Each structure stands twice: as structure tokens, then as C-alpha cells.
Amino acid sequence: MTFDVEITSMLGDDGQPAIRPVDVPDEAIHKALGSPPTYAWRERRIEAHAVLDLVFHYGQNDFQPLPFYSVSVGDVIRVGEGRFRVERVGFERIA
Numbered sequence: 001m002t003f004d005v006e007i008t009s010m011l012g013d014d015g016q017p018a019i020r021p022v023d024v025p026d027e028a029i030h031k032a033l034g035s036p037p038t039y040a041w042r043e044r045r046i047e048a049h050a051v052l053d054l055v056f057h058y059g060q061n062d063f064q065p066l067p068f069y070s071v072s073v074g075d076v077i078r079v080g081e082g083r084f085r086v087e088r089v090g091f092e093r094i095a
Helices: 026-033 045-058
Strands: 002-011 017-023 076-079 082-086 091-093
Touching (some): 017 045, 045 082
Antiparallel strands (some): 002 017, 082 091
16 A cells, blocks of 8 residues: 655745655555455554554655655655544654
């Protein structure tokens, strides 16, 4: 499954953050949530944070080298209709 991450330290010509696609293997999601996942996890805090942890992990250039910075504090992960800012510890839902 692919998630979009707003890389807030990389602004485009329009002043908007660059969007880094982060591919999280389905197997990793299944392992974190149980197989097969119900996808109702978007509504449950614990499971959503498990997925956010995976997006952060796979958003590092060590795992998926891309011409973007790695996902880091202040970046915003888009999950479904929600947006979650990466904090020093954990994530904060901002929309």
C-alpha cells in the first residue's frame, strides 16, 4: 500500500511541501494488524499508529532510496482522510 508524506523541509516552487510516496509492503501491514487486515484500522488509534510507524520506517532512504529527504519530525503522513504530523515521539492527528 502506498502512502503520501508531505516533506515539509522540501518546498516546491508553489511553496507547498514535496510529496514523497512511501510503499509499505502488504505483508508488513498484515503482520502489524493481523492477516488479512480489516482496513477499519483507520478508525482505531492503536492500529493506525502501528501503520504510521511502518510508514515512518519505510520512509527512510535506508529502505526506499528516493530523491527526497527521509521522513522525519514535522512531516505529515496522509492516511485515508486523516493527516498525521510526525512528532519527536509518536504522531499527532492534525486533520
